[in-house]
Amino acid sequence: MQGHLKSLISTVKSRNDLVVVLLLLVLVVATRLPLAGKFLYEWDSANFALALERYDILLHQPQPPGYILFVGVGKVFNQIFPDANTTLVFMSIMFSILTVILVYFLGKDLFSKKVAIIGSILLIFSPIFWFYGEIATIYPSESFLAILIAYTSYQAFKGRKSFLYISSLVLGLAGGFRQDLIPFMFPLWMFCLFYHDHHFKRVVTALAVLGVSILLWLVPSIILAPGLENYLHAGGHFSASFTTSSVLFGAPLSNHLLMDGLLFSWLMIGLGFIGGFLIVIFLIWKRKTLLDREMLKNPRLIFLGLWILPSLLFLIFVPLSKPGYTLTFLPALILILGYVVTGFSQNLGVKFNISPGKVVSALIIIYVLLNSVYFLYPYNLNEESTWETQIDHMNTTEKMILGLDLLFMYNQEKITINDQNTEWHLEVIGNLSQNRPQSTQIIIRDIIREDQGFSWRKAMYALPEYSVYYLFDSGNSQLKSNKLNNQVSAYYGKNHTFTISQSSALEIPINSSTERIVWIMDNRSPFFQELQSQLEIKTIHLPNGLNIYYSEVKGKKLDFEVGGFEFKTTNNPS
Known part of the structure; x- marks a missing residue:
């Protein structure tokens, strides 16, 4: 019993x-x-x-x-x-x-x-x-x-x-x-x-x-x-x-x-x-x-x-x-x-x-x-301007917002905003290139917020047929462990693989078939200002306040240097 x-x-x-x-x-x-x-x-x-x-x-x-x-x-x-x-x-x-x-x-x-x-x-x-x-x-x-x-x-x-x-x-x-x-x-x-x-x-x-x-x-x-x-x-x-x-x-x-x-x-x-x-x-x-x-x-x-x-x-x-x-x-x-x-x-x-x-x-x-x-609750504390802006270029309010976001904001809205930001970038780049990857090269710099910013790694995964570069130098290495001393590095991704180059100066080849370059970067940085003095840059405003920049380069012979990177047209068509 x-x-x-x-x-x-x-x-x-x-x-x-x-x-x-x-x-x-x-x-x-x-x-x-x-x-x-x-x-x-x-x-x-x-x-x-x-x-x-x-x-x-x-x-x-x-x-x-x-x-x-x-x-x-x-x-x-x-x-x-x-x-x-x-x-x-x-x-x-x-x-x-x-x-x-x-x-x-x-x-x-x-x-x-x-x-x-x-x-x-x-x-x-x-x-x-x-x-x-x-x-x-x-x-x-x-x-x-x-x-x-x-x-x-x-x-x-x-x-x-x-x-x-x-x-x-x-x-x-x-x-x-x-x-x-x-x-x-x-x-x-x-x-x-x-x-x-x-x-x-x-x-x-x-x-x-x-x-x-x-x-x-x-x-x-x-x-x-x-x-x-x-x-x-x-x-x-x-x-x-x-x-x-x-x-x-x-x-x-x-x-x-x-x-x-x-x-x-x-x-x-x-x-x-x-x-x-x-x-x-x-x-x-x-x-x-x-x-x-x-x-x-x-x-x-x-x-x-x-x-x-x-x-x-x-x-x-x-x-x-x-x-x-x-x-x-x-x-x-x-x-x-x-x-x-x-x-x-x-x-x-x-x-x-x-x-x-x-x-x-x-x-x-x-x-x-x-x-x-x-x-x-869909409260958007994280100011989008802090995603792709270097800390040195932020105003006091932006620095405070960035600090509060890192301290306190881990919520559903953060995930939603990331999804929207990624979707908008992919849509704009697809429209600009008319879904012809060989016509467009993507060059990225100044990503502070690697979660919500459209980082190089996200871009090379989501857009495998595009040539995607990440430019890294002493000017955009805050909060990074691998700070560069008098050198620059370039990450080049395509078809879900990549190569890295590092030197005191690097050439960024612009393929002869390229009709436009898409720039993802901070428009307040000296790098961007110098770039703008060398090449016409157009702006597309996203709904979240971020911008996507691009330059029409079809038929142009490029040969200029910005911040240790030499942008030069090559005869490589792919």
Whole structure:
């Protein structure tokens, strides 16, 4: 009789879990799918799109270190969907669903079913998580892999021996999606591995499984580079990027503090404003309890701390430029927020003689409404003139708007504006060339906002039959890691491949068949002013305030120099 009762209870629990999971799935799909981005969102999105056609990290398809397993999964789904953006957005939604589901199951294990459900709902409506779940990007997969490592490691912590090896396999393979997951999640994995089990053979086996699972993606990555030297050299740009953001690598202190300010704002947005406020109140309210020696030994606190702190401390001391990096530990913060909301509801319920359930419902409704208004209200803070204008050429108002946009605006309108901007550029260029790619060359400079600006990478992906140049020099290298010293570089893209040239002066060949040049650049820059003195430039005004410039060059013999680049007509007809 007792056995039948246990079986019945287990069946009911499983069915209840299934219902919750299905409801969470529907909620994620309903909030993401209708609003998903229609075009590749940023420079890296184009890198991944190109990688689905041809994997080559030397060509930044995708950018180093390669993310080989992410691209591999993408190649599978790309056989189903009609284009790369749809494939990558589908993956973002899919990984968002899986992350939310694991938040539910891990929340049940760590705290309670109530905390698990609350945490899952809060994560769905977290603006940062919501934002990245609608665009072609890798960060939702990082969020999923992080919580998958945490979940499987926690099962090992609970004494489920098979999960010693499952968590080892997951940790190792996660590096094929995002390599930073291995060092960031390794302390948590080690804690769960050694907390109960000191059996030498099992520990060695777990470490061996980890090593082999890393080699499963690392060896193919090196072979495809091809070779270890090429693979290591391709990843050298990461350390260079730190020199502009981290004081530890020689960046100005002001830059470092600015980036830390951005990180703080992204965390507050990720927690949904009211969520960050509740956690701060909770930390002040419970500070004595949290600092108690016995509390500091609490395995759950250690578990969550080892999940959050490695990546958070890295971002504090070596700041990076996107809020997507916070998705590694955002699920952990959201679970803590779920626990905080539950605790507040119980205390407020007792104090004011209100049902704790009603308090929880009220807090969740407020959280969902505020975040939904923030995310869905079409408020266009991001001034378009800051997309393709160098900071040195911005007025004070534009600099303030750019700062506010980077700090606070990660919403649906940002995605919509990116789609509109891309669509308008493609339409105008198609009309100018009369859809004859050989008649038009595209030359791009001055892209500050690589997400919403019509960057060179987006152009070369969306317009593969056109000759597309990106001119890069010391005048348009603010916020860039690879600043040029007395040199210029030119990126030339066509048919989804490209070449790079760098020298003190470079020739930009204008083909004899070219009838016009389309210029995408800042009209306030000295480069543009000098160009305008050499060649007649016409202007097309876009509805968003940006301009597309072009010059009619049919039958003209060009031979002039601007900013280290020599524009010269050649006899090459293609």
